[in-house]
Amino acid sequence: MNTRLAETTICGEFHINSATITEVLTLWSASSTLNVHGTVSIYNHKQSNSSVFLNIIHNEGTCSLPVLPGNTCAFSCAGMHHIEVEIEKSLNNIASGTFGIDIYYQVLNEEEDEE
DSSP states (O other): OEEEEEEEEEEEEEEEOTTOOOOEEEEEOSSOEEEEEEEEEEEEEOOOSSOEEEEEEETTEEEEEEOOTTOEEEEEEESOOEEEEEEEEOTTOOEEEEEEEEEEEEEEESSOOOO
16 A cells, blocks of 8 residues: 545635534545644634634644635644544634635555556
């Protein structure tokens, strides 16, 4: 068996009002993951008075990113099987925007190259 580097991107939107506290997006790995390195970027954010955070929850902890345009944070962990993206905010405020997660991970190839 050998390994190869794979890449995927998750993009999502969040629209949060006082009735919606969190939104969670879960990515399940399609194959065995060895190491995962990701960056989270806030692409766009409408003006808000609230404290808004984007939390990356993985099996080795949580990376928390204040939601402001252009903010980026990085995370890495080993043996990851899923990632949750949670939008956290204070009550009685409105926030909306988009985010992107670029994930680079190593996967095991079960088939050997026959060249």
